[in-house]
Amino acid sequence: MKLVACVKTTPDTTATIKVENGKPAWGEAPLVINPWDEYAVEAALQLKEANGGTVTAISVGGEEGKIALKHALAMGADDALLISDPALASVDPQAIARILAAVIQKIGGVDLACFGRQAIDDDSGTTAAQAARLMGWAALTLVSVIKVDGGSLRVERAIEEGRQIVTAKMPAVISLVKDIGEPRYPSFMGIRRASKVEIPIWSLAQIGVSAPAAVVETVALADAPVREVVCEMVTGGNPQEIAEKLADKIIGEKLL
Amino acid sequence: MNTLVYIDHFKGEVVPASWEAVGVGKTLGKVTGLAIGSNLENLTRSAFEYGVDEMLVAEDPALTDYRAELFASTLKMAFTSHNVDVLLFPTTSRGRELAAMAAIDLNTGLLVDVVALEANAEKLVVTRPIYSGKVMAKVTSSVKPQIITLRGRAFPKPVAQPGKSGTVTKMPAGTGALTVVEGYSTAEGAASLTDANVIVSGGRGMAENSALQAPAGMDAKQSEVWRAKAGFVMLKELADVLGGAVGASRAAVDAGYVPYAMQVGQTGKLVSPNVYLAMGISGAIQHLAGMRSSKLIVAINKDPDAPIFKLARYGVVGDLHQMVPALTAAFKKRLAK
Numbered sequence: 182m183k184l185v186a187c188v189k190t191t192p193d194t195t196a197t198i199k200v201e202n203g204k205p206a207w208g209e210a211p212l213v214i215n216p217w218d219e220y221a222v223e224a225a226l227q228l229k230e231a232n233g234g235t236v237t238a239i240s241v242g243g244e245e246g247k248i249a250l251k252h253a254l255a256m257g258a259d260d261a262l263l264i265s266d267p268a269l270a271s272v273d274p275q276a277i278a279r280i281l282a283a284v285i286q287k288i289g290g291v292d293l294a295c296f297g298r299q300a301i302d303d304d305s306g307t308t309a310a311q312a313a314r315l316m317g318w319a320a321l322t323l324v325s326v327i328k329v330d331g332g333s334l335r336v337e338r339a340i341e342e343g344r345q346i347v348t349a350k351m352p353a354v355i356s357l358v359k360d361i362g363e364p365r366y367p368s369f370m371g372i373r374r375a376s377k378v379e380i381p382i383w384s385l386a387q388i389g390v391s392a393p394a395a396v397v398e399t400v401a402l403a404d405a406p407v408r409e410v411v412c413e414m415v416t417g418g419n420p421q422e423i424a425e426k427l428a429d430k431i432i433g434e435k436l437l
Numbered sequence: 438m439n440t441l442v443y444i445d446h447f448k449g450e451v452v453p454a455s456w457e458a459v460g461v462g463k464t465l466g467k468v469t470g471l472a473i474g475s476n477l478e479n480l481t482r483s484a485f486e487y488g489v490d491e492m493l494v495a496e497d498p499a500l501t502d503y504r505a506e507l508f509a510s511t512l513k514m515a516f517t518s519h520n521v522d523v524l525l526f527p528t529t530s531r532g533r534e535l536a537a538m539a540a541i542d543l544n545t546g547l548l549v550d551v552v553a554l555e556a557n558a559e560k561l562v563v564t565r566p567i568y569s570g571k572v573m574a575k576v577t578s579s580v581k582p583q584i585i586t587l588r589g590r591a592f593p594k595p596v597a598q599p600g601k602s603g604t605v606t607k608m609p610a611g612t613g614a615l616t617v618v619e620g621y622s623t624a625e626g627a628a629s630l631t632d633a634n635v636i637v638s639g640g641r642g643m644a645e646n647s648a649l650q651a652p653a654g655m656d657a658k659q660s661e662v663w664r665a666k667a668g669f670v671m672l673k674e675l676a677d678v679l680g681g682a683v684g685a686s687r688a689a690v691d692a693g694y695v696p697y698a699m700q701v702g703q704t705g706k707l708v709s710p711n712v713y714l715a716m717g718i719s720g721a722i723q724h725l726a727g728m729r730s731s732k733l734i735v736a737i738n739k740d741p742d743a744p745i746f747k748l749a750r751y752g753v754v755g756d757l758h759q760m761v762p763a764l765t766a767a768f769k770k771r772l773a774k
Contacts, residue, residue: 194703194723198571205572208455216704275540294504301703304567305549307537310505314541319615320505322534331599335619339698340530341631342447345503349616357706359697381571396546400562400575408729412736423753427735428771430751434733436711437635437679437772 182234182329184225185294186258187281187312188218188249189240191302200402205302214249217297219364220251220357227362232329235259237288241280242269243281247380254375255367258434261378262288266385268392274303276393278311283390286316293334296356298323306356313354321353324359336347438465438522438556439580441515442489444472445532447503449480450758453632454589456487461585461592462525463488465556473508473610474499481605486597493519493571499609502618503531509538510611516543518608521582523561528586534536536586545576550630552591552730561585569703569726589631592710630701635681636710636731638701641688642723642738643668643719646758669757672716675765678772684708686718700726717755720745737761 192198195208208296214222225236236255240246241264250261264284272280285291294313313320324343326337334351338345339358367375385392417423431437440462444455462468463676470489472480477496484492495511512535513633522538526532528550540547552573553564562577563585578584630636644665651660669683676683683702685694701708703726713731718724720736720743728734729748736749746752753760 188599192568194726195568195721197722198568200572205568215582225577273546302568304565304569305547306533307540307547307549308532310535310537311541313505314538315510320538321616322505323530337622338530340447341452341629343621345621346619347504348619353615359700396580397548397576397578400577402567403573403575405566405570405573405729408748410734410748410750412746412749414746414752414754416753419762419765420755420759423755424760424767427751427753428764428767431733431735432453432771434712434750436733 182228182232182292183290184228184234185285185288185291185298186218186222186225186236186238186253187240187294187308188222188238188253189215189242189300190249191215191243191300194301200404203402205402212245212248214252214324215297215300216247216358217299217301218254219252219297220359220361221295222256222258222295223364224355224357224361226257226365228293228329237262239264239281239284241277247248250380251375252367253350254378255371257371261380263380263382264385264388265382266392269384271395272392273397274305274308275311275396278308279315279393280385280388280390281308282312282315285312286387292351294354296354297399298327298356298358309356316354319349319353321347321349322356323358324355327355328363331421351386439469439520440465440523440525441469441471441519441521443512443524443526443532443535444470444480444484444584445479445527446472446474449474449476451480451483452527452589452596453527454529456594457589457592458525458527458587459484459487459489460595461554461587462523463595465523469493469519471501471512473511482602483597484628485603486599488595488598489603491603492605493608494605495608495610499610504614504616504618505534505538506616506700507611508618509535509542510613511608511613512539513542514611515608516582524584526586528588532586536584540584543582543584545580545582545584548576548578548583548585549558550588551585552588553584561684569707570729571726588709595679611729627635630682630684630699630708632705633682633708633710633713635676635678635712636680636684636701636708637672637679637681637716638684638686638713638718638728639669639672639689639694639716640686640718642694642757643689643694644692645717648758662693665689665692667696671758671761675714675761678765678768679712681710681712686721686724688721705739715745715749716761719743720748
C-alpha cells in the first residue's frame with residue numbers, strides 16, 4: 182500500500198494562547214505535531230505493518246512544518262515532504278486542501294491518504310473531506326477502526342449517534358479519531374534517523390499549482406472573554422446538608 | 438438575504454442545532470429548508486413549524502443512510518436550482534463534511550463552527566472559536582454564497598408554531614456515491630454530549646473511593662478501574678435524574694475508566710450545556726477548553742486549589758463519593774413531580 186499521512190505543526194495543547202499585535206502568540210510553549218495528526222501517522226504505520234508498503238508524511242507551510250514531519254519520521258514514516266513557498270503566506274485552510282490534493286496526485290499511485298480529524302489551532306476539521314472532494318476519492322472521516330480487504334476498505338466511523346460501518350474502494354481519504362489506538366512513541370533509532378534526514382522541499386511550481394486565492398478573510402482576533410465568576414463555596418455539617426443547599430442553588434439558576 | 442438551511446437528522450430524528458440554524462436564517466430573511474433522506478414527512482412538518490418558509494425534499498430509498506458524496510451531489514443540485522446568499526449547516530459530523538464539500542463544489546469560502554454572526558453590507562461577518570476557544574476569530578468570506586456551520590447551542594432554538602405549513606418541492610437524489618453503508622453499532626457512552634442540557638463529568642477522582650472494596654484477585658490497576666467504573670455508574674444516576682449525559686476528563690479516559698466517546702476537552706468533545714457538573718476533575722487547560730462555554734459550572738473536588746474552581750459558580754471542597762449520592766437524592770426530592 183502506498184500511504185500518505187498529512188501532518189501539521191501546532192502549538193502544544195497546554196499552551197496559553199494570547200492575541201498579540203493581532204496574531205495568536207504562545208510565548209515559550211513548544212511547537213509539536215498536531216496531536217490529531219499523530220493518529221493519522223499511527224494508522225498509516227499500522228496499515229503498512231499489516232499490508233506492506235510505504236508511508237510518506239506531508240506538510241504544507243513554513244519551516245516549522247519540519248517539526249511535525251520529523252516526528253512522523255521518528256515514529257516510523259519512510260519519508261517526508263514539505264511543501265513550502267513564499268506564496269503560501271496568505272492562504273486559508275481551503276487553499277491548503279487544494280495544495281494537498283495536488284501533491285497527493287503529483288506523488289502518484291497513492292492508495293490511501295490519512296489525516297487527523299482536525300488541527301488544534303484552526304479547528305476547521307474540513308481538510309480531509311475537501312481534499313477527497315477535489316480528487317474525486319471517497320471521504321471516510323472520523324474513522325475509529327480500519328480493515329483492508331484487497332482494494333477495498335471497511336471502516337467504522339465515530340458519529341454522534343454511535344458507529345457507522347462503511348466500505349469504499351481505494352484510493353480513498355480517511356480522517357482518524359482517537360480510538361484507532363495510542364500513537365507510538367518515537368523510538369531512539371527513529372529519532373536519530375529523523376534528525377539526520379534532509380527533508381525535501383517542494384515549491385508550488387514543482388507541484389504545478391499557483392497559490393489559490395484566499396476566500397476567507399480574518400477581520401480581527403480577540404482573546405477569549407474572561408469568565409467573570411466568583412466561586413461560591415457551599416459548605417455544611419455533612420454531605421446531605423451541603424447537597425440540599427447546592428441543589429437549591431442550582432435549581433435557583435433556572436437552567437435545568 | 439436568502440438562506441438555505443440543511444436540516445441534519447439521523448434516521449429522521451432531527452439534530453436540534455438544525456432548528457437553531459433555521460432560527461438564525463429567519464433573522465436574515467427567507468429560509469428554504471433542505472432535507473435529504475427517506476421517510477421525511479415528520480421532519481418536513483416540523484421544519485415548517487420551526488419557521489422554514491419553503492422545503493426542498495430529496496426523498497429516496499438510496500438516501501436512507503448518510504453518504505458523503507451522494508448527499509453532497511444532492512446538495513449541489515439544490516443550490517444550483519436555488520439562488521441563495523447563505524448556506525447554513527449545524528456543526529455536526531455530517532454538517533461539517535457536507536459544508537466542506539459544498540465549499541469545494543461552489544468554490545466559495547467556508548466558515549466552520551460559528552458562535553455569533555452579524556450582517557455587514559450584504560455580507561455576514563462571523564465569530565468562531567479557534568485554538569479550542571482560547572482565541573475568538575472574526576472572519577468573513579468574500580464569495581457568495583457564504584457557507585457557514587453553526588455550533589450547536591450557540592443560538593436560540595425557535596419556538597415551534599404547531600400547524601404551520603408551506604410549499605414542498607421534491608428533488609431527485611444526486612449521483613456519484615463512493616461508499617456503501619453496511620450498518621450501525623452503538624458506541625458505548627455515545628449519548629450525544631454535544632446536545633445535552635446537563636452534563637455530569639468525572640475525572641481522576643472517580644477511582645479515589647477507599648470505602649469501595651474491589652473483588653479479590655484484582656491487581657492495583659484493575660481495582661482502580663473497577664472503583665472508577667462504579668463511580669461512573671453513580672454519575673449516571675445523577676445525570677439521569679437531571680435528564681443529562683455523562684462526560685469524562687482526558688485523564689479518566691486515558692486511565693481506561695470510560696471510552697473515548699465520553700471525553701470532553703480539546704482532543705475530545707467541545708460542549709456547552711446549561712449546567713456542567715465537574716466531579717473530581719482538577720481542570721487541566723485542555724479540559725477547560727472543551728467546556729468553558731457552559732452556562733453554569735459546578736465543581737466538587739477534594740483539592741481547594743483545583744483550577745476548576747476558577748471557572749465554577751458553585752464549588753464544594755469534599756469527597757465526591759459522598760457528595761454525588763447526596764446530590765442525586767436532593768435533586769430527586771425536588772424534581773420528582
